[in-house]
Amino acid sequence: MQTMTLERILTAMPASDGGGVKLYRIVGPDGMRGLDPFLLLDEFGSDAADDYIAGFPPHPHRGFETVTYMLEGRMLHEDHLGHQGLLSSGGVQWMTAGRGVIHSEMPQQESGRMHGLQLWINLPAKNKLVAPAYRHLPAEAIPVATLANGIQVKVIAGGFAEGDTHLVGAARGIATDPLYLDVRLPVQTELAVPIPAGHRxxxxxxxxxxxxxxxxxxxxxxxxxxxxxxxxxxAGKTEVHALVLAARPLGEPIAHHGPFVMNTQEEIAQAIKDYEQGRLVA
Known part of the structure; x- marks a missing residue:
């Protein structure tokens, strides 16, 4: 295995979204260039209910996928089609917004810690207007490997192999062939993670x-x-908790405006018009 070089390091910056949820945002509109097909990563986490209690009231999406991973806490997803999904600690929702979704993500707790991440992954042009789809993955449905040195690898998407351990992720059939691993390394341990050829x-x-x-x-x-x-x-003198992410670049133009990610500005204008006239989800 040829170890990958390091191009650069990005740092998450404080932000807020939804009803005022405090979070840290990385990648985002200014940083997503060159990270195809990744668009955005948010981390939200707080013990103070005021930081998250307002949640994410109804809002639209078109043209990409969101992956919400709850580390701690409980959040309810609901959409305009009547779909519901309760995300609890260790669970994942993989949502393909496709041609349009209006949904909300609201905390189901009034105290205690809430901690999670949301990743945006682009869709190829041919899939941008597909019907919305969901993969609700509770913690117990996600394969986990614990290696001899105590390293733990949770396979949300893609595959992981180490010695006699061979795992396939819970989320399958994704357009960009992603790898999504939750990795925990004890002190003074090392792990080599193979990455599919050509993946970012x-x-x-x-x-x-x-x-x-x-x-x-x-x-x-x-x-x-x-x-x-x-x-x-x-890992050195501290335990490590990290996400390893990889996916096949699309190599297509990106036009982005708020909750819409398309290929051209004309398609963005159409998405805005569709939303304003109630046709986004038709």
Missing amino acids: ALVYLIAGRLQIAGQELVPRQMAVLGAGDGIGLK
């Missing part, structure tokens, strides 16, 4: 201090990886 690869650090390609990441930083076919992860 990222590592986001949730907790601890992580050595990658000769550089150290601190929490809320993302490593953007370059040439190579695998990622080397190393």
